[in-house]
Amino acid sequence: MAANTVLNYLPRKSFVHQLTGTTKLAFFLLFTFASMITYDTRVLVGLMIISFAAFRASHIKLREVRFMLVFMLIFLILNNVFIYLFSPEQGVQIYGTRHVIVHLFWRYTITWEQLFYTLNISLKYFVALPVAILFISATNPSEFAASLNRIGVSYRVGYSVAIALRYIPDIQRDYHSISQAQQARGIELGKKEKLLARMKNSVNILLPLILSSLARIDTISNAMELRGFGKKKKRTWYVSRPFARNDYLVLGFGVLLLVASLVITFWDGSRFYNPFV
Amino acid sequence: MNTPIISFRDYTFQYRAQARPTLYNINLDIYPGEKILIAGPSGSGKSTLASCVNGLIPFSYPGESTGELIVDGMEAKKQSIFQLSKSVGTVLQDPDGQFIGLTVAEDIAFALENDCVPQAEMHATTKRVAGLVDVAHHLDYAPHELSGGQKQRVSLAGVMVDAVKILLFDEPLANLDPAAGKQTIELIDRIQKETGTTVLIIEHRLEDVLWRSVDRIILMDEGHVAADLRPDELLAGSLLTETGIREPLYLTALKYAGVSVTPEKKPAHPDTLVLDEADKAQVRRWFQAVQPAPAPEPKPVLLEVQGLSFGYTKDRPTLRDISFTIRKGEMVSIVGRNGAGKSTLSKLVCGFETPDSGRILLDGRDISDDNIRTRARRIGYVMQNPNQMISKTMIFDEVALGLVHSGMPADQIRARVEETLKICGLYPFRNWPISALSFGQKKRVTIASVLALGPEVIILDEPTAGQDFHHYTEIMEFLRRVNEQGVTVLMITHDMHLMLEYTPRALVFSDGRLIADKSAAEVLCDPALVEQAALKETSLFTLAGRCGIAPPEQFVQRFIDYDREVRAHGC
Structure with a gap:
C-alpha cells in the first residue's frame, strides 16, 4: 500500500x-x-x-x-x-x-x-x-530540521517540520482507508459522482480523519516528552554531517x-x- | 530488605476533568530488579498508575494527588517529566504512533539527541542498543518497512539508550500478532535478566504475559489494589474472575473438571503445573463425560472465492491463488501474521481493490463487475478503529448515514434505524452524541451503521483489539446475536481466544497463501501450522498432552462447547 x-x-x-x-x-x-x-x-x-x-x-x-x-x-x-x-x-x-x-x-x-x-x-x-x-x-527531512537549527531557527520549529513529513504518509493511508470504508457504506466518492456531491461527501471523511489525527498527535507528543524532547535549549542531531x-x-x-x-x-x-x- | 525503587504511600489521584479520584489510597512497594505485572479491567486505574510513575501525570494529564509517591529516590510530584524519564523508560501501547524518527536509528537516538550527546557517542550507543533488541540490521529502515513487533523493539531500544532503572510497558501486546507477542514477552524477560532493570508490565492479557514468569501480579480494580500476590497464589484463587480478568484457559478447564488448583501446584505456567495421576484421571473423566455438540446442518454456499490473486506491485503478489467458500450463517475467522494478506482479501471482497485474476461469487453470481457501492448493499465492512468510521456527531445520524445516501424515504429510514438500534442495544442512546460513548459502544455504533444497510455478510477487522475481557465478551456476544439472526460474519483477528470461542472455522493465511481451512480447535492444535502462521498454541493443547488425551483438538472443542454452556447459563 x-x-x-x-x-x-x-x-x-x-x-x-x-x-x-x-x-x-x-x-x-x-x-x-x-x-x-x-x-x-x-x-x-x-x-x-x-x-x-x-x-x-x-x-x-x-x-x-x-x-x-x-x-x-x-x-x-x-x-x-x-x-x-x-x-x-x-x-x-x-x-x-x-x-x-x-x-x-x-x-x-x-x-x-x-x-x-x-x-x-x-x-x-x-x-x-x-x-x-x-x-x-x-x-x-531530519537533515533539513538539523540544518534549519544550524542557521539559527529553533529546533522545535525544525523538528515540527520533520515530524509532519514523517506522518504525512500515515495520514494519507488513514485518508485512503477511511474513504474506502465510507464508500462501503454507500457514500459515493468515486469519479461517477458530480464534483459538488463529491466535495459534499468528502466532509464525511474529514471528521474521522481529524479525530484520528488528533489521537495520533496526543500519542506522539507524549512519546516525545517521555524521551526528553524540549528539555534543553539545544539538541544534537543523529543525521547532521560536517561540512565537506x-x-x-x-x-x-x-x-x-x-x-x-x-x-x-x-x-x-x-x-x-x-x-x- | 533493600529499599523500594517505587513506593506509593496513601496515594490518591484525581484527574482535573473528573468528579471522582481514579486511584484511591494506593499503598504499594516495588523493589529493584522485580518483574511486576499490573493487571486489571479497563478503567481500573492501571494505566493511570503507570502515568504517575513515568510523569505523564501531572505533566500531560493534570490533576490532584495526595499522599506520597517515591520513584528512584525522588518524590515524583516534584520532578519534571524529563527528570523521571532518566529513571523510567516507557514503551507506549501504539508501536506506530510512538515511532518518532524517520528511520530506526534516528528513533533510537531520539532521547540522546535531546540530551545533546555528541554525535560519535550517539552513533555508538545506538548501535549497541539496537543489537540488544535485535534490530541492528534495520538501522536505516523507515517505520513502514517494519513489522509491529520490530517497531516495538525499536521503541524499547529508544528508552534503553538512557540507563533507565525501570522499564514500563503499557499494554505491549495490544497491537501484535500472537507470535510477535510471545517474542515480546521473551525479549522483555531476556532484557530484564541481562540488565537487572525493574520491569512493570501493564496488560490485561494475563495468560500471554505469563508465558515468562513474573515475580508478582498487582491486580487493580476500580482504583484500588485488589491483590498483590505471587502468580501462583493469585491464579489459585477466584479474584481474577471476580474482577473480570480472563484466567488462563487451562486453569478454567481444570476447574471445570473439578481439579482443585492450589498455589502448591504452581499454576502460573502450563508446563510447570504440577498434576498428579488423580488430577489427570479427573480431567480425562471430564473429557469423556462431556458430550460433543452436534454438527450443524450444512447451509447453502453464500460467498465463493475462486483462484484469487492480487498484488499492489506487479512483481510482488500479496495474495496468490486463494479459493474458499463461505456458507450462509457461518462465523469464520481469518488469521495469520500482519502482512499475510488478510486485510487485502477483505478489500478485494468489498471491491476496494480489483483482483489480478480469479473470481468472487455471491450466491453463485460473479460480482467482479460490481462497484464498491453495489457490493456494499450485501457485504458490510467494519474497520478496526471506530474513530475512523464515525463521521456524524449524533448516533441516529451516524447509523442513518448510509441509508440517507441510498435515497430511501425518511420514514423508512427512521423505522430501519430504530430497528437496528434495538438489535444493537443502542436504542436508549439514539439521541446521544457519539462523543459520550465508550470505545466499545462506539464500536457497536459502527457495526450498527453497517447493519442498517441490511448486508448478508459483514467483514470485521480486529473487532476486539485493545478490549478487556468484559468489553470483548460484550462485543462478541453481540456479534453472535447478529450472526444468529442470519448474518454471515467474517472476522480478521489476532485473538486466539476469539477464534477458538466464537468461530467454528478458521482460514489461515501465510505469505499470501491460504494454508489451512479447518476448525479453530484443529488449527491451534497443529504446532507446525501455528509456527508457520505466527499464531500461538492454546494452553489447552498443552494440558491435553499432559493428561494424555488424544486427539487434543477434541479436548479443546469439548472445552469450548462446555464453556459456552456455562457462560450462557451464567454460572
Whole structure:
C-alpha cells in the first residue's frame, strides 16, 4: 500500500544528495533570491542552465516529481494569463517601445514586448522550479530540521517540520482507508459522482480523519516528552554531517552566482534586458 | 530488605476533568530488579498508575494527588517529566504512533539527541542498543518497512539508550500478532535478566504475559489494589474472575473438571503445573463425560472465492491463488501474521481493490463487475478503529448515514434505524452524541451503521483489539446475536481466544497463501501450522498432552462447547 506522497524525499547516491542540508538550504535561498531579483533574460537563461544541470546531477527522474511539476506549470500559465488580462500593455510600459503583432479586441493587443515579458516571467519559474523541487526531494527531512537549527531557527520549529513529513504518509493511508470504508457504506466518492456531491461527501471523511489525527498527535507528543524532547535549549542531531569540501564549493558558487547576477542585472541601471532598443 | 525503587504511600489521584479520584489510597512497594505485572479491567486505574510513575501525570494529564509517591529516590510530584524519564523508560501501547524518527536509528537516538550527546557517542550507543533488541540490521529502515513487533523493539531500544532503572510497558501486546507477542514477552524477560532493570508490565492479557514468569501480579480494580500476590497464589484463587480478568484457559478447564488448583501446584505456567495421576484421571473423566455438540446442518454456499490473486506491485503478489467458500450463517475467522494478506482479501471482497485474476461469487453470481457501492448493499465492512468510521456527531445520524445516501424515504429510514438500534442495544442512546460513548459502544455504533444497510455478510477487522475481557465478551456476544439472526460474519483477528470461542472455522493465511481451512480447535492444535502462521498454541493443547488425551483438538472443542454452556447459563 505504497501511498504516493506529494512532497517526498527521494534518497539517491548523488552529488546533490551528499551535500549537507545546510548547504542545500543556503544555496536554495541564494539562488531563489538571485532569480527573483533579476528580469535580465541573459542572467535568467544562465541560471536556468545551472538549475537544469543540478537537477540532472541529482539522478531524480522527472516522472517522480510529476505532480509538483504539473502543479507549478498550471500556476505559471494562470500567472501569465492574469498578467495579460489585467495589464496587457505591461511589456510596452517596461521596454518603452510598441511592436504590434495583432490586435485582438478592445484593449487587448498582442505585442512583441508583452510576449518577451511573458517569456521572462516563465523563465523565472523554470529557474526556480528545479532547484525548489530538488531541495524538497533531495534533502532528508531530519537533515533539513538539523540544518534549519544550524542557521539559527529553533529546533522545535525544525523538528515540527520533520515530524509532519514523517506522518504525512500515515495520514494519507488513514485518508485512503477511511474513504474506502465510507464508500462501503454507500457514500459515493468515486469519479461517477458530480464534483459538488463529491466535495459534499468528502466532509464525511474529514471528521474521522481529524479525530484520528488528533489521537495520533496526543500519542506522539507524549512519546516525545517521555524521551526528553524540549528539555534543553539545544539538541544534537543523529543525521547532521560536517561540512565537506563540496559544501564550501557549492556555497561559494551560490554567492558568486548571486553577485554576478546582481552585477549584470544592475550594470545598466535597469532590472530588464531590453532587446528592443 | 533493600529499599523500594517505587513506593506509593496513601496515594490518591484525581484527574482535573473528573468528579471522582481514579486511584484511591494506593499503598504499594516495588523493589529493584522485580518483574511486576499490573493487571486489571479497563478503567481500573492501571494505566493511570503507570502515568504517575513515568510523569505523564501531572505533566500531560493534570490533576490532584495526595499522599506520597517515591520513584528512584525522588518524590515524583516534584520532578519534571524529563527528570523521571532518566529513571523510567516507557514503551507506549501504539508501536506506530510512538515511532518518532524517520528511520530506526534516528528513533533510537531520539532521547540522546535531546540530551545533546555528541554525535560519535550517539552513533555508538545506538548501535549497541539496537543489537540488544535485535534490530541492528534495520538501522536505516523507515517505520513502514517494519513489522509491529520490530517497531516495538525499536521503541524499547529508544528508552534503553538512557540507563533507565525501570522499564514500563503499557499494554505491549495490544497491537501484535500472537507470535510477535510471545517474542515480546521473551525479549522483555531476556532484557530484564541481562540488565537487572525493574520491569512493570501493564496488560490485561494475563495468560500471554505469563508465558515468562513474573515475580508478582498487582491486580487493580476500580482504583484500588485488589491483590498483590505471587502468580501462583493469585491464579489459585477466584479474584481474577471476580474482577473480570480472563484466567488462563487451562486453569478454567481444570476447574471445570473439578481439579482443585492450589498455589502448591504452581499454576502460573502450563508446563510447570504440577498434576498428579488423580488430577489427570479427573480431567480425562471430564473429557469423556462431556458430550460433543452436534454438527450443524450444512447451509447453502453464500460467498465463493475462486483462484484469487492480487498484488499492489506487479512483481510482488500479496495474495496468490486463494479459493474458499463461505456458507450462509457461518462465523469464520481469518488469521495469520500482519502482512499475510488478510486485510487485502477483505478489500478485494468489498471491491476496494480489483483482483489480478480469479473470481468472487455471491450466491453463485460473479460480482467482479460490481462497484464498491453495489457490493456494499450485501457485504458490510467494519474497520478496526471506530474513530475512523464515525463521521456524524449524533448516533441516529451516524447509523442513518448510509441509508440517507441510498435515497430511501425518511420514514423508512427512521423505522430501519430504530430497528437496528434495538438489535444493537443502542436504542436508549439514539439521541446521544457519539462523543459520550465508550470505545466499545462506539464500536457497536459502527457495526450498527453497517447493519442498517441490511448486508448478508459483514467483514470485521480486529473487532476486539485493545478490549478487556468484559468489553470483548460484550462485543462478541453481540456479534453472535447478529450472526444468529442470519448474518454471515467474517472476522480478521489476532485473538486466539476469539477464534477458538466464537468461530467454528478458521482460514489461515501465510505469505499470501491460504494454508489451512479447518476448525479453530484443529488449527491451534497443529504446532507446525501455528509456527508457520505466527499464531500461538492454546494452553489447552498443552494440558491435553499432559493428561494424555488424544486427539487434543477434541479436548479443546469439548472445552469450548462446555464453556459456552456455562457462560450462557451464567454460572
